[in-house]
Amino acid sequence: MSNRSDDLGTQMVRFETAEIITSHEAFENHLYTVQQMAWTLALMVVQDGEIASTWLRHHKPKKGKRVPLLERVALSRRTRAHSRNVADALLEAVSSVQKMAGVHAEYLGAEKASTPK
Amino acid sequence: MSKQIDLVEAANDFCDSDLVRSHQTFRDYQENLRAMLLSISLTMSEDSRQAAAWLRHRTAPDGRRVGWLQRIFLASRLRGHGNNAAEAFLEAAKAVVRMSAVHAEYMLAEQQTNKTTGAGSGAKRQGRYETKDGA
Numbered sequence: 377m378s379n380r381s382d383d384l385g386t387q388m389v390r391f392e393t394a395e396i397i398t399s400h401e402a403f404e405n406h407l408y409t410v411q412q413m414a415w416t417l418a419l420m421v422v423q424d425g426e427i428a429s430t431w432l433r434h435h436k437p438k439k440g441k442r443v444p445l446l447e448r449v450a451l452s453r454r455t456r457a458h459s460r461n462v463a464d465a466l467l468e469a470v471s472s473v474q475k476m477a478g479v480h481a482e483y484l485g486a487e488k489a490s491t492p493k
Numbered sequence: 494m495s496k497q498i499d500l501v502e503a504a505n506d507f508c509d510s511d512l513v514r515s516h517q518t519f520r521d522y523q524e525n526l527r528a529m530l531l532s533i534s535l536t537m538s539e540d541s542r543q544a545a546a547w548l549r550h551r552t553a554p555d556g557r558r559v560g561w562l563q564r565i566f567l568a569s570r571l572r573g574h575g576n577n578a579a580e581a582f583l584e585a586a587k588a589v590v591r592m593s594a595v596h597a598e599y600m601l602a603e604q605q606t607n608k609t610t611g612a613g614s615g616a617k618r619q620g621r622y623e624t625k626d627g628a
Contacts, residue, residue, distance in 0.1 A: 388504035391533075396540055397547035410537070410578075421526070421585075424512055425592075431513035432599055440607035443599065451599045458592035462526075462585045469537075469581035476541070476574040483548055483567045486559040493556040 384420065387413045400484060407477045411470050418466035425459020500536070503529040516600055523593040527586050534582035541575020 391413050394406040433452040436442050443451070503525055512522040549568040552558050559567070 384508050385501060385505045388501045392500050392536070396544055403544060406540070414582075420507070424522070427513055428519060431519075432596075437603060437607075440603070443602045443606055447602055448599075451595055451602065454595045455592055455599075458588050458595060461588040462592070465581050465585035465588060468584070469578045472574050472578035472581060476571055476578070479567055479571045479574060480548075483559065483564075483571075486563055486567070487553055487557050490557045490559055492553075493558075 384413070384416050387416060400480070403480060404477065407473055407480070411473050414466045414470045414473070418463040418470075421459055421466070422463045425456050425462075428459070429453065429456035498528050498532055500529065500532055503532070516596070519596060520593065523589055523596070527589045527593075530582050530586040530589065534579045534586070537582060538576055538579040541572050541579070544575065545569065545572035 387409065390409045394409060395402050396406045397403065429452040432455055433448060435448075442448065506525050507522075507529060510518070510522045510525065512519050545568040548571060549564055551564075558564070
């Protein structure tokens with residue numbers, strides 16, 4: 377599958393400028409692009425959540441005191457958990473898109489089976 | 494509700510955002526992510542509607558057509574799944590909002606800590622009036 381090295385920006389360009397309804401192949405490609413994009417996004421969100429939660433756990437303001445330890449740890453854990461929820465929702469979107477691809481494949485099969493005029 | 498943003502620009506910002514430099518950059522990052530997810534969701538639902546309309550009216554180049562009922566049935570299923578995907582993106586945006594709520598809580602806790610124990614840290618002596626810039 378794709379990873380962070382495949383730039384999200386280029387994927388987004390492909391997502392926005394896709395010609396979805398010109399042909400079956402174009403539509404399939406579009407679905408694939410959406411899946412890849414959501415997958416990359418999920419991965420990045422999880423990584424960023426880890427970074428942010430580590431940062432919050434060790435954060436010391438420039439002046440003044442830190443937040444008490446237990447509270448700090450609890451809040452950082454919640455941040456990470458929410459970022460994982462974001463990724464979960466994105467993966468759910470991926471599975472919906474996969475179902476779309478399934479329906480499209482079914483349509484293709486029905487079209488092949490029908491008699492040409 | 495959501496402002497119109499350029500998806501590509503938002504994605505590039507998202508890629509090279511420096512999220513842990515300060516509280517402000519972290520907030521900007523979250524706001525950007527939220528706007529991006531909402532915009533993706535809108536695009537997704539629009540796309541699924543277009544694709545469903547296309548499948549419903551489609552005649553293949555060689556004149557083949559899927560049967561009427563089946564065509565409509567498949568198109569509506571496609572649209573439904575597309576809407577589900579859009580909804581999942583919305584759910585992701587919701588989780589981002591919750592994450593930013595946690596961050597707000599953190600900032601509040603930081604403020605509270607510095608307020609209640611200001612005497613010891615020397616930032617503020619007792620008996621002073623509290624001013625806006627903390628002087």
